[in-house]
Amino acid sequence: MTLTIYNTLTRRKEPFQPIEPGKVRMYCCGITVYDYCHLGHARTCVVWDVVRRYLQWRGYQVKYIQNFTDIDDKILNRAKKEGTSMEEVSERFIKAYFEDMDRLHIEKADAYPRATHTLDGIKRLVYELEQKGYAYAADGDVYYSVRRFADYGKLSGRKLEDLQAGASGRVELEDPETQKKKDPFDFALWKAAKAGEPSWESPWGEGRPGWHIECSAMVRERLGETIDIHVGGSDLIFPHHENEIAQSEAATGQPLARYWMHNGMVKVGGDKMSKSLGNFTTIRDLLDKVEPMVVRLFILQTHYRNPVDFTEKAIDAASNGWQTLQEGLLFGHHYGEKLAWDDLPGATVPELVQKYREIVDDDFNFAGGLAVLFELAKELRKEGNILVHQGKTDTSPEKLKAQWQTLVELSQVLGLEAIAAQPEQETTGLSDADIEALIEQRAQARKAKNFAEGDRIRDELKANGITLIDAGGGVTKWHR
Structure with a gap:
């Protein structure tokens, strides 16, 4: 391709x-x-x-x-x-x-x-x-003919005969002395110094460059x-x-x-x-409300040559999309140790890399390339749910690692990266015995129909990074 x-x-x-x-x-x-x-x-x-x-x-x-x-x-x-x-x-x-x-x-x-x-x-x-002979000086100014x-x-496809006088845009606004020009379409290359403005020496006198x-x-x-x-x-x-x-x-x-x-x-x-x-939004104001990766995703979900419409609905959709990608990108950090990935060689999925490349090679179609990333992220999210609820999955660790590494590599091409929590943020301070004891207290509270206390204990464990899964038969599983 x-x-x-x-x-x-x-x-x-x-x-x-x-x-x-x-x-x-x-x-x-x-x-x-x-x-x-x-x-x-x-x-x-x-x-x-x-x-x-x-x-x-x-x-x-x-x-x-x-x-x-x-x-x-x-x-x-x-x-x-x-x-x-x-x-x-x-x-x-x-x-x-x-x-x-x-x-x-x-x-x-x-x-x-x-x-x-x-x-x-x-x-x-x-x-x-x-x-x-493409430029001429006029009273300290220099114009392009x-x-x-x-x-x-x-480049623009415009013809001079179709343009109105003064169509040279911003430069025309900067230079009111249009009578100096030989032709109204000419634009300033060098502009004579004005009182109180910075200027530099030149062969045409003190002045500054045009835009x-x-x-x-x-x-x-x-x-x-x-x-x-x-x-x-x-x-x-x-x-x-x-x-x-x-x-x-x-x-x-x-x-x-x-x-x-x-x-x-x-x-x-x-x-x-x-x-x-009144619809003007600075980057810093936006980033105080919206995650940077959500903004990147919002921009990349539309082909670069097309106009993009900034709406609350579009940002919400990008936010949901980033949540999906983020879960996939963090899969290795959450489950790699459980799947004993350290002993496995690193690899990507060649056919997915090729598919991504073929799509994006068509005039930088990043929006199309994102479809490959979402496909991978959704698959990894599904596998993560299986691992949480069943403790194991039928998909081989080799395949999961290759899928994850493919997602990470292709996302990095788009500048989309999820940052895993640091180890000190992940440590709960609770030992396994502490967690089991709290789970038992919760079970007793629920048995006594004190559901408020049961919810309080669940929330306490959640605040310490512990997720509870109530399985059948009164059994509660947990993971950090």
Whole structure:
């Protein structure tokens, strides 16, 4: 089975063939650090974290870069409002970003370049574009001449003649001096310094970079002129990624990326998430109420290219799903010793691993891959119930260990991990004789129809990690 990827650029699924066999260079457009991350960021970061994990599991050596935009009007506006500096705002929210990602179990990228740390590369790229006739200076600003790039619109499918003036989006808002442009579609590569704002020296005078140019410079500096996979949210296709292509490919004459991948947006109760609608949820607020693994599962249960709707019902379903997976993942911790697993070799179930791989190889279909995990988890949960109630099972320890190890390995590919209680948490402080004595007291209480006392003793044992099973004939079994 060959891994296939839906390529936004070609609008079809294509077999994945990296530039260098066995190695993948992957870039993710990161966040603008002016506020806490929200649920949309959580989806983007989880999806590309799992794509990277899956590629590594498939045997690829992945170099993964994700940037921070740390110079931007939104950052400057926040700093001005708070009476702080651009650097203080950026550092605070970069720190918050890592706190949120750690809670979500996101593996760190290989590097996190920042716009303010890439200024030499940015200025070099702007200079090259100017020398090649793709950029022009105007009173301290430098603009990209969109009509000079014949392939402009190839990623988004938009044609200049169909676009309205001012469709260059965020940059247009940042630059009110549109009269400086030769064409309304042109966008800023370098912006002249404004009073009270941070600025840097350049061949065009004091100023700072535009938004789009920073990613082109970071990709080139960290990964080279052509990379394997460029990823981000679907809201970045136009204008950001379209402009990245125009900048990079005009400068180098090479494709910027072989594969362009974009994740769908998050809706809340069917509506677009926004602060104005009052349905805006930060990652940290959400994780104070919902387990991180439940959030990961909620995100992965929908194919990455489709929109996902955040509702209470959907989170409840993900919570129930995680309970099932968690029981399966903890099976080995609960029953491995009883089944004498230490003496058995480790192995996985080849046909299930192959089935999982075939499903996920179809454009990273993690939602489909989860079906294999649930199948395994439900089987292990059933076996656990049999072991608790009957003390033994007809399924061989070898088969159970292989099923469990398969579930653990494939779940780790998705970043789904259950943490077993530490030994000191599992110890009850009660000896077997203490437990038997309490069970006898409970039996006498129940015989005297003092059911409240019987329930109290059961609850006391439960608080100490002891589960009682009332079997037939007045016999009560127990296990830790």
